Amino acid sequence: MNRFHSLTSGLYRGEVSFDFVGRAKQWYILSAVMLLIALGSLAVNGLKFGVEFSGGAVFSVPSESCEITTAREAAAAEVPEGDPIVTELNGSSGRQVKVQTVDLTPAETGAVNQALADACNVPLEDVSTQVIGPSWGEQITQKALTGLVVFLVLIVIYLSIMFEWRMAIGALVALFHDVFITVGIYSLSGFEVTPATVIGVLTILGYSLYDTVVVFDKVKENTRGIQTSSRMTYSEAANLAVNQTLVRSINTSVVGLLPVASLLFVGAYVLGAGTLKDLALALFVGIAVGTYSSIFIATPVLAQLKEREPAMAALAKRVNARRSGGRDVAKGAGDGDGSGDGSADSVMTGAGSAAGSATRGPRNQPKRKAKKKR
């Protein structure tokens, strides 16, 4: 605990610092590889869509003893062209026999219900049915995509107003990253995609952005008035912000993942399968990837965009010139500015201590050695 606390306080003050922004290339390559794998798998394997997307009927018969063949024969007798696929599902709440057929009319559905109830010797009302028209999944997807576009437009507007358009771009890049990787994981693992999965993916969007906004808010705070001081470049300030919010990001992810994990666990082991499991799985993957992207993707993208601004490029030059002038200059600058707010001061001391402790590259933040502190 003690070590952890000193790590967190070190992170805050910039004494312990992970170079997220400076090593952007590494993360980009890592993410690019993951994305390539995701897209490749998508191209080769595709996605396994649930019955909701192809259309069809699913009957669930809760029975401990009903044989799979019995159920298949009973269903096939009613709807010979129905091509019934029978599986069994074991959860702690009991065994279920699932019969899946092609799309059926209400009358046929009723007949199959009755046949299954008779064959498996359960009361008729215990049989659950779901019949999905062939176009339903398409419609859900279409609506989801419409929602996605509207959402993205709103987000870009909101972030542009609250923060700035470059942050909106950074957030969007992270967002697409998350969604693609999540979809890729579905493709790779062969998990079934159901409407609940679509819900999950849509929620990831919100969560991923939520996480990114918290980091960006800190970036915004750290970089306020950065040009007047020439103490650190935008990238450094952004990197410090990521480090300062790192503990929060981790805590948030843990706290977000815990309920989702319990949802996943209960969905998979108590019920066997279904909405809860599908939803939780997408969320679990999405939240994990979302946390990664808000740290490793969103902020580096933002920083790179910012550094292209003439003003920020000029600032970087000034800062570098100043640093090459020696550590006394850096210290002097620190002394000269006591009126800044608390965090800006700590930023300064962090940079100063780094400059004092060793001579490093232009980024001027302690790297590997710092991680080992204490």
Added chain:
Amino acid sequence: MATPTSGRPGRALLVLLVIAIAMGGWMAWKGVNTPKLGLDLQGGTTVTLVPSPAEGEKGTITDESIDEAVNIISARVNGAGVAEAEVAKQGSGQNAVIVVSVPGVTEDALVEQLGQTARLGFRPVLAAQPAVAPTPVPSPSSTDKPGSKKDNKNSGQQGGGNGGLLPRIGPDVSSANAVTGKNDKGGGNQSQSPTPTTAPSVAPAPAPAPTPTAAAVPPELQQQFNTLDCTDQAQQNVGTDFPDKEPAIACDRNGNEKFLLGPVAVPGSDVDTAQANLQQNTAGWVVSLDFNSDGTKTFGQITAEMALQPPDTPGNRFAIVLDGVVVSAPGVNEAIPGGQAQISGQFTQQESQDLANVLKFGALPLTFEIAERSTISPTLGDDQLQAGLIAGALGLALVVLYLLVYYRALALVAVSSLIIAGAFTYASVVILGETLGFTLTLAGVAGLIVAIGITADSFIVYFERIRDEVREGRSLRSALESGWVRARRTIVAADFISLIAAVVLWVLSVGGVRGFAFTLGLTTVIDLIVVFLFTKPLVTLLARTKFFNSGSKWSGLSPERLGAKPKPENPKRPSRQTVKEA
């Protein structure tokens, strides 16, 4: 900004308490304390209908037409005698779908009926016969006293034919034009006069007397009519398949009478509006309807011809046909040239309103496709609910445990905030279920569980900020305030994103997604309320206790443990020296 505000925490908590009491009081007053559960949690059938413009109709899908369709479908479901069924529109405009929820086990026939197009038309009656081999119906007609609503109801159900109480249609007396002079007291009076005497004569009406409006009736149709047995459920919907431009046969709603009908004379779309009125003089319910200009013209012509026929002969009647079923077949008193008519016939209030709704909403330029229907058995629903609750409890417990380990005493603030947020969420779901009909589905439960994380995150953002400020060397009290100012902005910005996501999802999606989006949005709002009115004030109050202020190492805010700078008394000017890590 860093000055501790003394009066405010109490006030904020008071506001929260008032809200809590209001919600609790409301629930106690209404006597509800459980949320309304969706059918996937309690068992039942859900049918999702997707609209598309009807063939040959240029009508587009608008909110209004969907609302009308909801009314029609409700009427159908209720007409089928299904209690507690709910028909609701989800989404709006082009995105809208209609979701029908029926608890318990449902007849497949009902499901099939749901998606049908509503087609309303006025057809002249060419012949009418009691559905059954005409049993004499002395009892209803003999006991019938004009104006007695009870009797009317009985006779309508028991009697062969129309039970001797033929509804009548005449010009609307409330209209200034029309021929008011002749029947000053409206159709109510008129309907009574022929009733007792002519009823028997209607019943045995024989082969179709050719009427002025009758088109040639093909012999096969005549044959079909003769053999039609409306008491047989399977045959009752026989009228569905006939095109508007051709003669048809049909049964009435109760299967009591069968009709041979001419082509549609006035389409239902020509009805402008219709409503049920209480007739002052006779205390009877009537239905008045207004036609549009097309309808006025054709209806005027046809009624002029019909009025010439003797009362209560088929030629005097026209049938209001909805979806191939005769809803009502009133006789025509007189020509109705003004486009405003009134149907009377000793209706109950319910009957007259039903008829008015049929007339108003009957012709709908939409067809519906059953996109999804699912029947969840009560057992499975119960299992799902339990699984949801277990998952929620487990998730909450894990989060609480994590917070306790990490934030120590400060976690108590977070945990109590979570509990408060949970209580508010529960109460909101109950209240919204009662007032807006919000039902908690499995996806909604999942939304609530996911929200635990988002809510807890607000506390984490705040606590981390406080800790940052303490590390800066600020005193605890000033750290709480300055940390709050910054955390507040972050929390609001981040929650706003969640809210946008929830609203967009809710507006643009269907089915389970909506339930999920709703609970997500709801909990986000509650999160804001709780953070502002509970967490922050509570932290402020706690900071006055010695335990926290002294920086106990169990408080979670101990400057030492947080590695604060050595000059805590000087928050304004934190030390410039770097703390040398040994």
